[in-house]
Structure formats: C-alpha cells, structure tokens
Amino acid sequence: MRRRIKEIVVEAVEVLYGQKIDTDIVQVQRTRKVFTGDLTIVVFPFVKIARKKPEDVANDLGLYLKNKLDHISSYNVIKGFLNLTFNSEYWLERLNLLHRDFTGSLTLQNPEKVMVEFSSPNTNKPLHLGHIRNNLIGDSVSRILKAAGHEVVRVNLVNDRGIHICKSMQAYLDFDPNGSPEKAGMKGDKYVGDLYVKFDLQYKGQIADLVESGMSEEDAKQKASIMQAAKNMLQKWEAGDPEVHALWEKMNNWVYAGFDKTYAQLGISFDQVYHESETYKSGREIVLDGLKRDVFYKRDDGSIWADLTDDKLDEKIVLRADGTSLYMTQDIGTAVARFENYQLDRHIYVVGNEQIYHFQVLRLILSKLGYAWADKIQHMSYGMVELPEGKMKSREGKVVDADDLIEEMINNSAEMSRELGKLGDMLESEQQNVHRMIGLGALKYFILKVDPKKQMVFNPKESIDFNGHTGPFIQYTHARIRSVVRKAKKMNISVPPMISEDTIMNEKELDLIKTIDQFELVLQEAAQLLDPGMIANYAYELAKDFNHYYHDYSILKAQDGKILQFRLFLADQVSRNLKYAMALLGIDVPEKM
RNA sequence: GGUCUAGUAGCUCAGUUGGAUUAGAGCAACGGCCUUCUAAGCCGUAGGUCCCAGGUUCGAGCCCUGGCUGGAUCACCA
Numbered sequence: 083m084r085r086r087i088k089e090i091v092v093e094a095v096e097v098l099y100g101q102k103i104d105t106d107i108v109q110v111q112r113t114r115k116v117f118t119g120d121l122t123i124v125v126f127p128f129v130k131i132a133r134k135k136p137e138d139v140a141n142d143l144g145l146y147l148k149n150k151l152d153h154i155s156s157y158n159v160i161k162g163f164l165n166l167t168f169n170s171e172y173w174l175e176r177l178n179l180l181h182r183d184f185t186g187s188l189t190l191q192n193p194e195k196v197m198v199e200f201s202s203p204n205t206n207k208p209l210h211l212g213h214i215r216n217n218l219i220g221d222s223v224s225r226i227l228k229a230a231g232h233e234v235v236r237v238n239l240v241n242d243r244g245i246h247i248c249k250s251m252q253a254y255l256d257f258d259p260n261g262s263p264e265k266a267g268m269k270g271d272k273y274v275g276d277l278y279v280k281f282d283l284q285y286k287g288q289i290a291d292l293v294e295s296g297m298s299e300e301d302a303k304q305k306a307s308i309m310q311a312a313k314n315m316l317q318k319w320e321a322g323d324p325e326v327h328a329l330w331e332k333m334n335n336w337v338y339a340g341f342d343k344t345y346a347q348l349g350i351s352f353d354q355v356y357h358e359s360e361t362y363k364s365g366r367e368i369v370l371d372g373l374k375r376d377v378f379y380k381r382d383d384g385s386i387w388a389d390l391t392d393d394k395l396d397e398k399i400v401l402r403a404d405g406t407s408l409y410m411t412q413d414i415g416t417a418v419a420r421f422e423n424y425q426l427d428r429h430i431y432v433v434g435n436e437q438i439y440h441f442q443v444l445r446l447i448l449s450k451l452g453y454a455w456a457d458k459i460q461h462m463s464y465g466m467v468e469l470p471e472g473k474m475k476s477r478e479g480k481v482v483d484a485d486d487l488i489e490e491m492i493n494n495s496a497e498m499s500r501e502l503g504k505l506g507d508m509l510e511s512e513q514q515n516v517h518r519m520i521g522l523g524a525l526k527y528f529i530l531k532v533d534p535k536k537q538m539v540f541n542p543k544e545s546i547d548f549n550g551h552t553g554p555f556i557q558y559t560h561a562r563i564r565s566v567v568r569k570a571k572k573m574n575i576s577v578p579p580m581i582s583e584d585t586i587m588n589e590k591e592l593d594l595i596k597t598i599d600q601f602e603l604v605l606q607e608a609a610q611l612l613d614p615g616m617i618a619n620y621a622y623e624l625a626k627d628f629n630h631y632y633h634d635y636s637i638l639k640a641q642d643g644k645i646l647q648f649r650l651f652l653a654d655q656v657s658r659n660l661k662y663a664m665a666l667l668g669i670d671v672p673e674k675m
Numbered sequence: 676g677g678u679c680u681a682g683u684a685g686c687u688c689a690g691u692u693g694g695a696u697u698a699g700a701g702c703a704a705c706g707g708c709c710u711u712c713u714a715a716g717c718c719g720u721a722g723g724u725c726c727c728a729g730g731u732u733c734g735a736g737c738c739c740u741g742g743c744u745g746g747a748u749c750a751c752c753a
Contacts, residue, residue, distance in 0.1 A: 106692085114695070124694065126733065136733085162733080163695060204753080241753060358753080385751065394678070395749090402751050409753050438679060439748050465681085466746080495715095504713065520715085532688065536681065537746065544686090548715055550701040551688080558715050566712050611691075619689060622700080633717045653712095675715075 084110045084121070087147065087166075091123060094146040099132045112600070118158060119165025120596065126162045136162035173595045174583040180598060181655050182580065186662030188602060190231030197420060198224045200432035201238045201345075201352070205337040206246040207275040209344050210474060211482040211540060212434070212467050218526055218668065219464055219534050220432040221350045222614040225666045230609030235424060238352045239416070242334050243359040248315040250274050251329055252308060253281035263336050269485065271340030274333055284308050347488050348522070349668055356416070362407055365415025368451065369401045377450050388447050398443050413444050414451075421455050428458045430612070435463040435535070462612055465537030482542050491546060492521035498548055505674060516672045520554050523669045527553030530667050531618035551622055553669055556660055559625035560671040563657035566637050568673075570650055573638070577654045578647050585648045590631045594652060597624050601659050605666070614667055621663040628656045 088108040095103050107127045113119035125140045132139045137159055144157035144164050155169035200220020203213060220236070228234045254261070254277050263273040285308050292302035303309070318326040345351065369386055372378045378386050384403035390396060400410055407415070420426060431441065441461035449456035466473065467482075474481045496517040499505060505513045528546045532538050548554040567577060587595075601620065608616040637653055640646035661671050 109692080109694085111694085116697090117695075122695090126694085129733085161695065202753095244753065246753085362753095383751095396677095399751055404751090406751090408751070412753090434747090435680070436747055437753095440753095442679090463680095468746090498715070502713090502715070504715095528687095536688090539687085541686095544702095547687095547702065550715095552701080552715085554715055555701090558713080562713055562716085569712060607691080613691095615689085616691095619700095622689090626700085629716060632712080636712060638712045675713085 083153075086151070087121065087123070090147055090150050091143060094143050095128055095131065098142055098146065099128070101131050103128070103131070112596075113165050117160065117163075117165055119167050121166045121168075123164040123166070124162060125164055129162065140164040170585075170587055170592065171583045173592060173599075174581065174585060174587075176599050177595050177652070177655060178580045178583070181651065181658075184602075184658075184662075186658075186665060187229040188231045188605065193232045194427035195233045195235070195425060196227055196428045196430060197235045197237060197424060197426050198227070198430045198432065199237045199239055200224075201350070202241065202433070203341065204241045204246055205271075205274070205334050206250045206278045208269070208271040208340065209484040211484065211487060212474060214348070214484050214487070214525075215464060215467050215529050215538075216432055216434070217345075217348055217350050218529050219462070219614065221348075221668050222530055222617075222666060223430065223432065223462065223612050225668060226605070226609050226612075226614060226617065229662075229666055230605055232609070235354070235426075236352045237354045237356060237420075239356045239358065239361070240338075242357045243319065243330075243362060245312060245316050246278070247330065247333070248312045248319065249281040250277040251326075251333055252312040252315055253277040253284070254329070254333065256284070256308065256311075263340075269340040269343060270336030270338070271344075272485075273340075274337050281308065281312070344484050344488075347485070349670075358412065361416050362412050363415075364407070364419065365411040365413070366401065366405065366407055368414055368418060369411055372400075372451050377447075388443075388450070390443065390446055393446055395439070395443055395446060398447070400447070410440070410444065410447070413440075414447060417444070417448060417459065418453065421453070421458075426455070426458070428460060430460045430462050432462045432464070435465055435537075437461070438463055460612075462534070464534040468537060468539050470539060470541050482540065487542075488522065488525065491525045492518050494545055495521035495524065495548065495554070499675070508674070516675055519670045519672050520548070520557060520675060523553035523557050523664070523671075524548055525553075526667055526669050527556070527618060530614040531622075533615050534613065553664075553667075554675075556621050556625045556664060557669070557671050558675060559628055560657050560660045560664075561673060561675040562632065563628070563653045563660075564673045566653060567650065567657075569638060575646065575650065577650050581648050581651045582644070585644065587648070588635070590627075590634065591649075591652060594624075594627055594631060594656060597627050598655055598659055601663065608666075617663050617666045621660055621667075624656060624659060624663070628653070 087110050088105050091108045092103055092105055095101060109124040109127070111122050111124070113122045123143065125136055125143060128139055129136050132142070140159040140162060144159060144166070147166065148154045148157060153168045153172035154166050156167045158165050198220055201213065201217050203209060224234045224236050257277070257280055261273075263270040266273050268276075285306055288306040288308060289299065289302045292305060293299055297305065315326055319330060369378060373380060373386055378388050378400060380386050385399055386401040388398045388400050390398060398410065399408065400414070402408065417429065420429060433441070438461065441459070445456050445459050448459065468474070469480070469482070496514070499513070499517055499520070505516060508516070524546050531551070546552075570576065604616055604620045608614065635649070637649040638646065640649055664671050
C-alpha cells in the first residue's frame with residue numbers, strides 16, 4: 083500500500099506541478115496517534131517544486147489520491163502533513179488476508195544465502211551471561227533473517243586449542259589426575275572450568291613465591307613451573323604427541339557434553355560446528371600468495387605483515403616468522419573457504435564489540451587480496467554484559483553462570499506460578515514445561531529487548547521481572563486469548579475462517595488491526611538492521627493494545643453473534659502474531675499460564 | 676595520544692530514512708479496579724534542562740562541529 087501511494091504521489095506531482103521526482107523523497111509514515119488518519123504523507127519536500135503553501139500542496143495531493151484510490155475514505159491536512167484515512171473495508175480485507183495467508187515468514191524475490199557465526203566459546207570455561215547474550219542475539223538474528231525470506235546457515239566455531247585448554251589439562255594432571263565430571267558429580271564444562279581456576283590460583287601462588295625470593299615479576303611469570311608445564315604441553319600438542327592428544331580429546335569431550343546441555347536448555351542449535359584445531363592452520367597459503375602479489379611484505383625476521391596505515395588501521399602481522407598461523411590468518415582462511423564452499427551472499431559474525439578492530443582489518447585485507455565479497459562480511463558487534471561492580475572475570479570466579487541463571491529463572495517462574503495456582507488441572511510434567519517456557523521467556527526477552535550494540539548492566543541481586551515490559555507479559559496475553567478461544571469452543575463457537583467486510587468496528591478494534599498489519603514491516607526492518615529489539619518492542623505494543631481492548635470489551639459476551647465472531651477472529655489473529663513475533667526471539671508461548 | 680562507541684525520569688530501556696502543542700514504556704513510590712472471557716492484567720498520581728555549547732533548516736532527542744563523562748580497541752592470545 084505504501085509503495086502504491088508513493089507511486090501515485092510521484093505521478094501527482096508530475097501531473098500537477100510538471101516535475102518528475104524520485105520515489106525515495108516521498109515520505110509515507112504511520113499517522114501519529116494524536117491525529118486522525120492511518121498514513122501520513124509529508125509534503126514539505128514538494129513545496130518548492132509546487133511554489134505553493136504547504137497546506138495547498140497537501141490538499142492538491144489529497145484530492146488526487148482520493149480520486150485514484152478506492153480505499154481512502156477521507157483525508158485531512160495539518161500544516162504540511164497530509165493524513166489519509168482508509169475505510170474499514172480495507173482494514174477488514176487486510177485482516178482476512180493476513181489470517182488466511184500469513185505464517186510468520188515472508189518470501190523474497192532475491193533471497194540471500196547468509197551465514198551467521200555465533201556462540202564460539204572457549205573450551206576451558208563454562209558459558210556465562212556474556213555468552214548467553216551472544217547466543218540469543220545470534221539465534222534471534224538467524225531466525226529473523228530466515229523469516230524475512232533469506233536462507234540462513236548457522237555455524238559455531240569452537241576454540242578448542244591453545245594455551246588456555248592446556249592450562250586446564252595441566253591442572254588436571256597436577257590436582258585430580260584420575261578425576262572425571264562423573265566422579266565429581268559435575269557438568270563437564272564446569273569441571274574443566276574449575277581446573278582452569280585452580281591453575282590460575284596455583285600460578286599466582288608460584289609467582290608470589292618467586293617474587294618473594296627476589297625475582298622480578300616479569301621473570302616470575304615466565305619461570306613459574308606450572309606455566310612452563312602448560313607451555314610444554316602446548317608444544318607437545320602441536321607436535322602431535324598421542325598422550326597429550328588423548329587427554330585433550332577426553333577433556334574437550336567433557337566440555338562439549340556440558341555445552342550441549344546448556345545449548346539444549348536455551349533451545350539453540352547449529353547447522354555446522356567448526357573447531358579451531360581443524361582450521362587454525364588455514365589461511366597460510368593465501369597469505370603467501372598475497373606476499374607474492376605484494377599485498378603483504380616480509381620483515382627481516384621473516385614475519386609477514388599487512389600495511390594498513392593508509393586506512394588508519396596500522397600494520398598488522400598476518401603470519402609468524404616460523405610460518406605458523408595467527409587468529410587473523412585463520413579468519414582469512416575460513417572466510418575464503420566458507421564463501422567458496424557455500425556460495426554465500428553474506429557472512430555475519432556475531433562477536434563482541436571488543437573485536438571491531440579485528441573485523442575491520444579482516445575485511446580490508448580480504449578486499450586488498452582481491453575478493454569481491456569482502457564487503458559482504460558483516461561484524462555484528464554487541465555490547466558487553468557487565469555486573470554492577472564491572473566486568474565479569476571468569477578466572478576470578480566473578481561471573482553469572484549460564485546454567486545457574488537459567489535454573490534460577492525457571493525456579494522463580496515455578497514459584498510464582500504456584501502462588502497464582504492456575505495450572506492445577508495440568509500434569510506435573512506439563513506444568514514444568516510451562517514454568518520453563520516462562521522462566522526462559524523472561525530471560526531471553528530481558529536480554530533481547532535491549533539494542534544489541536549497547537552495553538548492558540545486569541544486577542544478579544535484582545532478579546529479572548515477570549511483570550510489566552517483559553516476556554511473560556506477552557506470554558500471558560497469548561495464554562489469555564487461547565483461553566478465550568477454548569471457552570468459545572465449549573460454547574460451540576469456533577474461530578471463523580474469515581469475517582465479513584461490512585462488520586462494524588470500534589476504534590480499538592481498528593487500532594488492533596493496524597498494529598497487526600505492521601508486523602511485516604517491522605520484520606523487514608528488523609532483518610535489515612539485525613535488531614531483535616524491534617521485534618520485542620512490537621510484540622509488547624501489540625500485547626498492550628490487546629490488553630486495553632480486553633479490559634474494555636468482552637469477546638464472549640458481545641451483543642450479537644456476528645460481533646462475537648469478529649472479536650474472536652481478531653483476538654485469534656493477535657495471538658498468532660504474538661506467537662510469530664516471540665518465535666523470532668526464540669521464545670515459546672504457552673496455551674495456559 | 677589515535678580510532679570506535681554510548682550518554683533520554685531514581686533504576687532498566689523505547690524513540691531509524693530529521694516531522695506535527697504535551698519526548699514515551701516498564702520497574703520502584705503512592706491511590707484505585709477481581710460474585711464479570713486468566714489481576715503475570717487494567718486505570719490514575721507523581722517523576723525530564725533528551726550530558727554541555729554552538730551550527731545546519733520550514734522543523735533537531737535524532738544530522739554536523741567542539742567539549743565533558745563512561746566503555747572498547749590500537750599484541751608474533753584467540
């Protein structure tokens with residue numbers, strides 16, 4: 083409809099004022115609530131062309147549009163704003179159409195193939211709140227892009243090698259050589275994470291002792307025996323030592339088993355999981371080739387560098403003197419492999435904003451190497467989650483653990499549910515399922531409603547709310563509607579397949595239809611801007627509008643059968659939209675709560 | 676020091692191609708509404724120099740310039 087209006091405005095300006103304008107300068111927006119109308123055209127841009135007063139231009143256009151479009155019932159002009167009002171037949175037609183055809187997804191003429199990389203944990207510590215934000219954003223963005231019509235490949239790149247895992251391995255040998263998660267009664271990732279903390283404690287103790295005996299701190303950090311042992315282990319790993327590899331595999335598998343539980347709890351999955359141990363050598367050939375083509379240069383010590391000073395990105399090492407790869411080398415290699423293997427149109431990396439520089443460099447290097455798709459790499463950076471006292475530090479145990487937080491949310495939701503006591507007639511397992519849905523819904527919504535690029539502060543002492551602008555509020559609205567639909571069924575009234583277009587509506591019903599109609603637009607925008615927050619806010623608006631309506635009008639006690647059917651139909655569509663919107667955030671909605 | 680990013684009510688946040696007297700929600704505070712479709716709801720009261728100063732224009736919370744404050748980054752770690 084908007085596009086149609088824009089076209090007609092362009093036409094009108096040409097006919098009335100004799101000048102051809104670009105569609106893009108026509109501004110069509112939803113009319114503000116304080117004014118009457120549905121869509122508003124801003125006429126200021128045409129005032130100079132018409133050489134008339136804004137009011138006159140608006141009136142000219144209004145008349146022209148009204149004659150061209152059947153659906154416009156009236157228009158009014160305030161200053162330079164032309165407000166168009168559509169007749170109720172138009173809105174009822176839209177509602178019927180959406181109810182019949184809309185399934186929560188759109189189709190695109192030119193869908194892109196998009197890879198989304200997210201999660202990407204280290205295997206030496208359990209997932210914490212920061213990872214939850216990453217996972218939820220990555221998951222939601224993937225869902226949104228898919229719903230917007232794109233083809234999405236979700237991937238996870240696990241950092242399973244390096245000095246950090248060797249530290250946990252060394253601590254294992256030193257402190258609990260015959261231990262296992264089973265014996266300790268822990269999740270595997272927790273068990274390995276604890277070893278990492280033990281390593282750090284021991285390491286700090288050794289440094290302190292060495293400094294005590296007169297060594298400089300710098301030296302002490304190098305000479306501490308446990309650190310030397312860990313470095314030694316890394317060398318053995320790189321050399322392919324079978325014993326070290328066996329231990330490495332055993333411990334990583336413990337961690338994966340733990341991660342899998344957390345992912346399952348969060349409802350997150352991947353199409354493909356990569357491991358750095360398999361990819362960390364890649365990119366070397368590409369860099370060497372780039373060196374031949376003078377994209378890079380070699381220093382006297384044999385290391386290879388990219389000179390990015392022209393782009394204010396300094397100089398960056400891309401290959402060590404001994405020929406081994408770095409983080410950057412590996413990312414160059416994997417990007418090339420992925421674009422070539424998957425024929426990607428776009429690659430989104432969901433990674434914290436601390437790595438903005440890294441991705442700028444990556445993109446620039448790829449473009450210097452001549453890859454046409456370099457600008458199709460998109461770093462979706464998000465802000466860190468901080469505690470009131472500052473950054474989370476897993477080494478010092480100052481973290482909000484992912485599993486603990488999820489469990490607490492579910493417990494809180496269960497407690498609240500029991501107090502309200504509305505699920506008495508459900509099986510225990512069904513009740514638990516609802517508690518889970520709501521606890522997770524509260525957590526996910528809490529995180530996703532915030533603009534991803536902003537850093538957020540989480541105070542563990544103040545638990546996440548279940549009232550107000552929250553996930554459960556929306557879930558509750560959905561459950562309420564489903565309850566009404568169930569009651570109707572008992573009265574032998576089912577939701578009609580469509581409603582007649584001459585139904586008389588009140589203002590709130592009209593508003594609801596308009597909000598329902600917004601969904602596609604919001605979805606498109608959210609997909610374009612990669613912002614789950616827009617979806618979250620949309621769902622909230624819709625739920626709030628419905629709750630007002632629900633409060634003011636009774637559905638099942640409507641004056642006559644025709645109105646009852648219409649209201650049921652409308653409510654049903656609201657519940658569907660809420661369900662679709664929440665699904666884009668990875669949140670399930672219950673039938674009862 | 677360079678680069679990037681944020682600053683809106685006591686707290687957490689909306690406010691996107693710059694739009695229309697009165698800048699919106701929620702939480703917290705105070706006061707109302709359950710013999711009526713689910714009160715995890717609804718209504719009301721109170722709460723603001725949109726960090727500051729200039730500029731751009733018909734119009735700025737939004738754009739530009741300069742400052743202030745917080746965060747990130749500028750590693751042969753990933």
